[in-house]
Amino acid sequence: MAEYVLETKNLGISFGGLKAAQDVNLKIKKNQIYGLIGPNGAGKTTVFNMLTGVYKPTTGEIYLCGERIDGHGQEEINHKGIARTFQNIRLFNNMSVIRNVLVGLSNQPEYKCGLFTSMFRLPRHFKVEKAMRDRAKELLDIFGLLEERNNLACNLPYGKQRKLEIARALATNPKLLLLDEPAAGMNPQETAELMDTIRFVREHFDMTILLIEHDMSLVAGICEEITVLNFGQTLAHGSVEEVLHNSEVIRAYLGDD
Amino acid sequence: MASRKNIKFKYYVSYLIVAVALILFTVLQLTGGLKRSTANLLAEIGYSVILAVSLNLVVGFLGELSLGHAGFMCIGAYLGTLFMKVFSGFIPSQLVCLIISMILGGLCAAFFGFIVGLPALRLKGDYLAIVTLAFGEIVRNLFKNLPWFGGAMGYTSKGYGSTLFIIAFVAILVMLFAVQNLVRSKHGRAITAIRDNEIAARATGINVTYYKLIVFVIAAFFAGVAGVIYANYTTPILYSFFSYNYSIEILVMVVLGSMGSITGSILAASFLTCVNFYLKTHLSGDMAALKYLVYALILMIVVIFGNAPALRSFREKYNPKVLFAKFFKKKPNPAAERNDAGSWDRIPTKIKMDELLTVDVKSNESVQDPDKGEK
Numbered sequence: 001m002a003e004y005v006l007e008t009k010n011l012g013i014s015f016g017g018l019k020a021a022q023d024v025n026l027k028i029k030k031n032q033i034y035g036l037i038g039p040n041g042a043g044k045t046t047v048f049n050m051l052t053g054v055y056k057p058t059t060g061e062i063y064l065c066g067e068r069i070d071g072h073g074q075e076e077i078n079h080k081g082i083a084r085t086f087q088n089i090r091l092f093n094n095m096s097v098i099r100n101v102l103v104g105l106s107n108q109p110e111y112k113c114g115l116f117t118s119m120f121r122l123p124r125h126f127k128v129e130k131a132m133r134d135r136a137k138e139l140l141d142i143f144g145l146l147e148e149r150n151n152l153a154c155n156l157p158y159g160k161q162r163k164l165e166i167a168r169a170l171a172t173n174p175k176l177l178l179l180d181e182p183a184a185g186m187n188p189q190e191t192a193e194l195m196d197t198i199r200f201v202r203e204h205f206d207m208t209i210l211l212i213e214h215d216m217s218l219v220a221g222i223c224e225e226i227t228v229l230n231f232g233q234t235l236a237h238g239s240v241e242e243v244l245h246n247s248e249v250i251r252a253y254l255g256d257d
Numbered sequence: 258m259a260s261r262k263n264i265k266f267k268y269y270v271s272y273l274i275v276a277v278a279l280i281l282f283t284v285l286q287l288t289g290g291l292k293r294s295t296a297n298l299l300a301e302i303g304y305s306v307i308l309a310v311s312l313n314l315v316v317g318f319l320g321e322l323s324l325g326h327a328g329f330m331c332i333g334a335y336l337g338t339l340f341m342k343v344f345s346g347f348i349p350s351q352l353v354c355l356i357i358s359m360i361l362g363g364l365c366a367a368f369f370g371f372i373v374g375l376p377a378l379r380l381k382g383d384y385l386a387i388v389t390l391a392f393g394e395i396v397r398n399l400f401k402n403l404p405w406f407g408g409a410m411g412y413t414s415k416g417y418g419s420t421l422f423i424i425a426f427v428a429i430l431v432m433l434f435a436v437q438n439l440v441r442s443k444h445g446r447a448i449t450a451i452r453d454n455e456i457a458a459r460a461t462g463i464n465v466t467y468y469k470l471i472v473f474v475i476a477a478f479f480a481g482v483a484g485v486i487y488a489n490y491t492t493p494i495l496y497s498f499f500s501y502n503y504s505i506e507i508l509v510m511v512v513l514g515s516m517g518s519i520t521g522s523i524l525a526a527s528f529l530t531c532v533n534f535y536l537k538t539h540l541s542g543d544m545a546a547l548k549y550l551v552y553a554l555i556l557m558i559v560v561i562f563g564n565a566p567a568l569r570s571f572r573e574k575y576n577p578k579v580l581f582a583k584f585f586k587k588k589p590n591p592a593a594e595r596n597d598a599g600s601w602d603r604i605p606t607k608i609k610m611d612e613l614l615t616v617d618v619k620s621n622e623s624v625q626d627p628d629k630g631e632k
Contacts, residue, residue, distance in 0.1 A: 052460060074459040074460060075459055075462050075463065075464050075465070078459075078460060078461065078462035079462055083460070083461075083462075084460055086456075086457065086460075090454050090456060090457035090460075091453075091454070091457065092449070092450045092453035092454055092457065092458075093453055093454070094449070094452075094453050095446070095449055095450065095453060099446055099449075102443065102446055103443075103446050103447060103450045103458070103461055103463065104461050104462075106443040106446065106447055106463070107461075107462040107463070111443070113442075113443060115439070115444055115471065118438060118439060118442030118443065118444055118445075119435050119438050119439050119442070120435075120438070121438055125442065128443070129442070129443070132443065168461060169461075171461075172461060172462050
């Protein structure tokens with residue numbers, strides 16, 4: 001077993017001449033909540049996209065639990081154990097809440113069920129379908145969405161949509177959960193609730209979490225370790241206290257005097 | 258919980274429509290009460306419905322625009338007829354022969370669907386539409402120019418006779434079984450997830466390429482089956498029938514029946530085929546040119562007024578589900594009505610509406626009753 005759940009070595013990508021991210025080294029231990037922060041355009045989401053296989057990194061390596069995963073497609077990386085949420089919520093809007101979670105569950109090996117098994121309604125189909133529904137209800141119950149399971153996902157209030165997105169990501173049974181600005185557009189009370197949810201996910205699912213966030217109260221509240229990016233490069237790295245008092249970080253956020 | 262029951266009803270209603278039509282017309286046919294022209298119309302409806310439902314799988318459920326559906330039908334028609342000719346040599350029963358060639362014709366179309374889909378499904382939206390459109394044109398011109406299929410004069414087939422519609426309707430039922438079960442399974446959820454948000458679907462671990470290809474192949478298969486039915490309905494098979502226009506016509510059926518609704522596709526395909534059929538048979542001679550005008554007018558009227566508010570309330574009032582419920586439950590249960598989410602006692606007001614209403618009714622009754630007693 002590798003020491004780190006996620007390890008990147010000199011990860012970098014350039015679009016033409018633009019180096020969107022360079023020499024990003026992340027080392028995330030098991031069960032850690034890790035923050036990735038930085039000013040706008042620093043390359044945080046680009047790093048996420050490289051981790052989840054949307055972009056193929058031009059330099060460097062990514063290891064998930066010691067297994068090299070860079071260069072694989074998005075689906076494969078998800079199967080290997082990285083699930084993510086999006087900065088602008090991406091739910092399956094025209095499907096019911098429970099179906100959103102069921103889609104997340106459908107790739108688990110224990111719910112394997114071939115196309116013809118479903119088409120001709122063989123006994124295995126019903127067994128798998130029932131098991132999936134039970135599991136989905138369990139997940140929705142944890143996130144307090146059980147009552148609304150038959151509503152369309154697009155009709156949920158904003159905070160619940162965020163929760164549903166996390167529930168769907170967890171349904172894929174990941175080793176590492178990536179949250180892209182989970183508190184964007186939330187009021188302080190919702191943010192506080194979200195912090196509880198994230199902590200709860202960590203405890204209950206024994207999850208390792210990497211999150212991008214602009215809301216410093218959330219970052220300071222739950223992150224154990226932080227990496228700061230600026231112009232695609234690592235500016236600082238360390239515990240919350242260290243980083244937030246780092247003069248370079250303050251300069252990057254607030255500018256020179 | 259009520260919504261789950263509605264969903265179930267929605268799924269069975271399509272079987273019900275087709276099965277009732279099948280039984281009704283089969284009985285009529287066997288007792289000799291069916292005109293030849295009606296049997297022809299039913300056969301036309303049969304293959305149109307198969308085409309519309311299979312295209313709905315691609316357009317409505319997967320959310321990709323395919324304009325080459327007539328091309329797959331063309332493959333089924335030509336190759337199915339070829340198989341019919343080959344098999345009729347050593348299989349005496351025409352029915353068995355037809356069923357085998359339907360399956361083989363479908364498989365051939367599915368194979369082409371696979372070959373076309375493999376590169377084409379990497380494209381999206383308009384680009385995929387253009388590629389499939391080109392594919393349809395290539396296929397029909399290929400069959401026109403191949404020496405074995407009669408060229409521009411058409412490929413003559415034997416024709417199955419007036420009971421063809423029964424087989425077509427049974428094929429619809431089989432297809433409904435396969436398609437609805439697919440749509441209602443985890444695979445169907447994956448397919449609709451791709452339609453709703455492809456990026457999120459990928460991030461959730463759904464193999465997008467696999468599902469797109471599968472849907473394309475299944476749709477091509479049923480288009481091929483429809484092609485074989487068509488080939489047994491008309492003779493000779495003309496390459497000009499499978500033009501771009503016909504692909505669009507199938508698309509019109511799907512859009513008219515609302516995308517993603519299988520029952521809608523069945524009804525729209527039947528309706529448009531009827532309109533087409535009657536215009537074709539009743540407008541002859543100089544009036545034939547009017548056919549497209551009338552067809553276009555009817556389409557415009559249906560599209561504009563089909564969703565008009567007045568009609569929508571009419572539909573809600575008289576839709577089969579409500580009538581069905583009325584038929585079995587004569588009196589609405591007052592206790593159930595009280596539980597309605599929008600009922601008075603759920604709305605927080607300062608005045609207790611419920612009490613006011615009940616008091617009024619009681620006082621009226623008590624006033625009326627003694628009057629009647631005196632008289």
